[in-house]
Amino acid sequence: xxxxxxxxxxxxxxxxxxxxxxxxxxxxxxxxxxxxxxxxxxxxxxxxxxxxxxxxxxxxxxxxxxxxxxxxxxxxxxxxxxxxxxxxxxxxxxxxxxxxxxxxxxxxxxxxxxxxxxxxxxxxxxxxxxxxxxxxxxxxxxxxxxxxxxxxxxxxxxxxxxxxxxxxxxxxxxxxxxxxxxxxxxxxxxxxxxxxxxxxxxxxxxxxxxxxxxxxxxxxxxxxxxxxxxxxxxxxxxxxxxxxxxxxxxxxxxxxxxxxxxxxxxxxxxxxxxxxxxxxxxxxxxxxxxxxxxxxxxxxxxxxxxxxxxxxxxxxxxxxxxxxxxxxxxxxxxxxxxxxxxx
Numbered sequence: 001x002x003x004x005x006x007x008x009x010x011x012x013x014x015x016x017x018x019x020x021x022x023x024x025x026x027x028x029x030x031x032x033x034x035x036x037x038x039x040x041x042x043x044x045x046x047x048x049x050x051x052x053x054x055x056x057x058x059x060x061x062x063x064x065x066x067x068x069x070x071x072x073x074x075x076x077x078x079x080x081x082x083x084x085x086x087x088x089x090x091x092x093x094x095x096x097x098x099x100x101x102x103x104x105x106x107x108x109x110x111x112x113x114x115x116x117x118x119x120x121x122x123x124x125x126x127x128x129x130x131x132x133x134x135x136x137x138x139x140x141x142x143x144x145x146x147x148x149x150x151x152x153x154x155x156x157x158x159x160x161x162x163x164x165x166x167x168x169x170x171x172x173x174x175x176x177x178x179x180x181x182x183x184x185x186x187x188x189x190x191x192x193x194x195x196x197x198x199x200x201x202x203x204x205x206x207x208x209x210x211x212x213x214x215x216x217x218x219x220x221x222x223x224x225x226x227x228x229x230x231x232x233x234x235x236x237x238x239x240x241x242x243x244x245x246x247x248x249x250x251x252x253x254x255x256x257x258x259x260x261x262x263x264x265x266x267x268x269x270x271x272x273x274x275x276x277x278x279x280x281x282x283x284x285x286x287x288x289x290x291x292x293x294x295x296x297x298x299x300x301x302x303x304x305x306x307x308x309x310x311x312x313x314x315x316x317x318x319x320x321x322x323x324x325x326x327x328x329x330x331x332x333x334x335x336x337x338x339x340x341x342x343x
Contacts, residue, residue: 001119005063005072006031006109009080011124013087013101018080021105031109035121038152038170043235045274047167047185054184055082057155057164060120063110064159076108079122083182090177102126102150116160122183124151151178174233174278187274194277198236199228199284201271205263209256216251222308228279236275240264294324 006028008021023030049057059075066072087101094101102124109121126148150172156165167185171178179185189197202224210217223243227234244261252260268275292300302308311327328334 001035002112003028003031003035004110004112004118005069005076006107007073007076007080009077009106009108010104011080011084011087011106012103013084013091014103016084016088018077018084018106020077020080031107031121034107034123034125034149034152035109035111035119035154037149038121038123038154038168039119041152041168041170042268043237043275044152044168044170045276046188047169047179047183048188049164049167050184050186052162052164055079056122056183060110060155060157061162063120064118064157069110072110079108080106083124086177086181089181090175104150113156117156117158117165120155120157122153122155123149124178125149151175153178153183170276171233187277189272189274189277191278192280192283194273195228195279195283197271197273198267198277198279199224201267201273202264205260205267209260209263210252213251216248220247225284226308228284229281231279231281233276233278236268236277237265300324 006023008023008027010019010021012019052058052061056079059078063069063072063075083106091101105125107121107123107125111119111121113119149170152168152170154166154168156167157163158165167183169179169183169185179187203221206217206221206224210220220243223246227239227242240261243264244257247257247260249257267273292302294300300312313325314322315325316322
């Protein structure tokens, strides 16, 4: 795949300016690395255009319609200016929460896919300070390391038929301005749809593969429910890794754990939900088990605790006696069970 044009702009909403950089020819390798990351990244959400006349999409089509892509620089600048305006508005609405829009660089690139189709990359990448080996001067720039990529949008378009083939977006946070205000696109699958489809599919796999391991199934399912109920952006692959890491390997053998992981990672493609979305807790029908038998006459009741397994820890003492250690916030309960030091 051939990179035809590239641009780099520093987006500084604090100073209300965009600064176009003039990178060397070797910079194309860095852009290609960002593009490959965006193309291969599975942790994306699919979007669709609201209209081909929005500022970003119309600018892109103006570029591909121009002879030899001569309209690239002007329209890439338009897109950078739009991001500056939207980040300025966003910063004004969140600064009271002591949160700031991250300052960084906007990379844009247009690539030819075939005779009639192109891919357009828009990526926001992290700024960092470094010392230049050549002259030991302090400089600001960004790394092509994947961790420095905050947001990407990869638009696949058909020039001849003037239509969008796909829009794939990755965001490191649930920032709505990137898709709603800046790109002006809508999700193919809503968060509600993703939540219901994903949770139901996961539940089926868990019920089938854990078999008669009721306790292990309960713990795994509770971890899934807890993740969904947080209502924060969910990276499905990372969530699966987290759930799998908490399986009791003394109870479930390694081959079964591997199979559970493989089946869970097939679900987005098989069932049609996104790899990245923000769950709606109200769409979760499952409930965390509320009563846990401890010993005769004692039972642990849980009304609602999404972080249950972070607040309750099981351990065995040197004599082999099993205990639960609970994070306690109620002062009266603490005093009730406070024992005087042994003499």
